[in-house]
Amino acid sequence: MNISIDVNENNAVSEIKVSGEIDAYTAPKLRETLFPMSEQNGVKMTVDLSDVSYMDSTGLGVFVGVFKNVRSNEGEFKIIGLSSRLQRLFDITGLADIIDINSQIEGGVQ
Amino acid sequence: MEFREMMESKYRELLENYIREQSEQALYAGQKFSRKSIEHKVSPEEIVSLHKSLLIEMYPEVPESILHSFDILLEVMIGYGLAYREHQSLRHQQEELRSEMEIAANVQQTLLGTKVPVIQGLDIGAISVPAKHMNGDYFHFVQDENNCISVAIADVIGKGIPAALCMSMIKYAMDSLPENRMEPSGILENLNRVVEQNVDPSMFITMFYGMFDPESDQFYYASAGHEPGFYYNAEKKEYRDLNARGLLLGVEKRTKYRQYQMEIHPGDMIVLMSDGVTECRTEEGFIERETLIDYIDKYIDLSAQEIVNNIFKELEKLQHFQLRDDFTLIILKRDV
Numbered sequence A: 001m002n003i004s005i006d007v008n009e010n011n012a013v014s015e016i017k018v019s020g021e022i023d024a025y026t027a028p029k030l031r032e033t034l035f036p037m038s039e040q041n042g043v044k045m046t047v048d049l050s051d052v053s054y055m056d057s058t059g060l061g062v063f064v065g066v067f068k069n070v071r072s073n074e075g076e077f078k079i080i081g082l083s084s085r086l087q088r089l090f091d092i093t094g095l096a097d098i099i100d101i102n103s104q105i106e107g108g109v110q
Numbered sequence B: 001m002e003f004r005e006m007m008e009s010k011y012r013e014l015l016e017n018y019i020r021e022q023s024e025q026a027l028y029a030g031q032k033f034s035r036k037s038i039e040h041k042v043s044p045e046e047i048v049s050l051h052k053s054l055l056i057e058m059y060p061e062v063p064e065s066i067l068h069s070f071d072i073l074l075e076v077m078i079g080y081g082l083a084y085r086e087h088q089s090l091r092h093q094q095e096e097l098r099s100e101m102e103i104a105a106n107v108q109q110t111l112l113g114t115k116v117p118v119i120q121g122l123d124i125g126a127i128s129v130p131a132k133h134m135n136g137d138y139f140h141f142v143q144d145e146n147n148c149i150s151v152a153i154a155d156v157i158g159k160g161i162p163a164a165l166c167m168s169m170i171k172y173a174m175d176s177l178p179e180n181r182m183e184p185s186g187i188l189e190n191l192n193r194v195v196e197q198n199v200d201p202s203m204f205i206t207m208f209y210g211m212f213d214p215e216s217d218q219f220y221y222a223s224a225g226h227e228p229g230f231y232y233n234a235e236k237k238e239y240r241d242l243n244a245r246g247l248l249l250g251v252e253k254r255t256k257y258r259q260y261q262m263e264i265h266p267g268d269m270i271v272l273m274s275d276g277v278t279e280c281r282t283e284e285g286f287i288e289r290e291t292l293i294d295y296i297d298k299y300i301d302l303s304a305q306e307i308v309n310n311i312f313k314e315l316e317k318l319q320h321f322q323l324r325d326d327f328t329l330i331i332l333k334r335d336v
Helices: A027-038 A057-072 A084-092 B003-020 B024-039 B044-058 B064-112 B160-175 B184-198 B289-298 B304-318
Strands: A003-010 A013-022 A044-055 A076-080 B122-129 B137-143 B149-156 B205-213 B218-224 B229-233 B238-242 B260-263 B269-273 B327-334
Touching: A003 A027, A013 A027, A013 A057, A027 A044, A027 A057, A044 A057, A044 A084, A057 A076, A057 A084, B003 B024, B003 B044, B044 B064, B064 B160, B122 B137, B122 B304, B137 B160, B137 B327, B149 B160, B149 B269, B149 B327, B160 B184, B160 B205, B184 B205, B184 B218, B205 B269, B229 B289, B238 B269, B238 B289, B269 B289, B289 B304, B304 B327
Parallel strands: A013 A044, A044 A076
Antiparallel strands: A003 A013, B122 B327, B137 B149, B149 B205, B205 B218, B218 B260, B229 B238, B229 B269, B269 B327
């Protein structure tokens, strides 16, 4: 079980590309990368999960924590590239209603 | 005689034997000796110094340089000896933790214990199995004075001890809710406030709360981000998802939960589960919800408890008896 996290910071937007599996073993690494970023004032973060093959509820916990941090620091948080399985996870948990997910895809061009 | 007292003569014998004839047996005796000396906590540097002193005794003419070389070997071995003793003491601590954990798991069982109610007209089956020692899933039944049966099924995001501790808090929050006239949506709204205030910000709980009124055969339910269950329509022999929208507990303080309602006819079933059931990973990938329906169908003529037991056995087998996540499955079946 592996995860790789690429961070690309430009134009005040942090793009984070995650690849691999997000579960109880890899989630701490994701948290360590994302939490410090999410605590910056007015941060803009976009997390791309299109190369994530599996995510369990531990991963969801990390994103909710990041989302709450970003919101309290008046930043923006977006998740893109969700597969239908991952999208379902966000739908069931009601998070799709409060977190900006897959907005690029909904825009129609992909 | 104590091992330490005869250690010297034993080692001397080994050494002499091997020097005389370099046989496999002599080497094997060396292996046996090392097991014994480990057992009696003899450090590696002690063996080196024993070797050195025996060598002087047996071969007084041994060159000084060879003897000096043992001092280096001795120094190097001291490090190994320390590492070994540390390993032993960690093993000891691990034993202690393991037994504490077993006690904690028992305490949790007692704390979170719930009785499956027995009422006329409704057959109830429930199973909950932790992946590790402590269970992050939770289910609870309440029967009120109007004979309404309430069922809660919850899953803490995260596993192991933190999840289990969190669950105990939820249980007490639920116990302290005013008992009468609580509807599923109201209960979730109350619990949401408790979780939002008291739980670590990256820990969340999903919960499904349902209430069956045997007077009117109505089932009321609401969900806080929980894996949807199934409703089985006995007349049409059809399954459908028991969809209910609602946010996880503990994310937003003022979340409102929508309450749903449906009539349960004779033979109908409500199937509730934790995501450990659908996130059950096999070699071919995840089990699909359809697969789960096939299993329910296979055992549908059994009692509710037998159905959940059998499904657990099937899914356990699919995962080669290695649960990755806590597993909880509940079936409510209205008698025909």
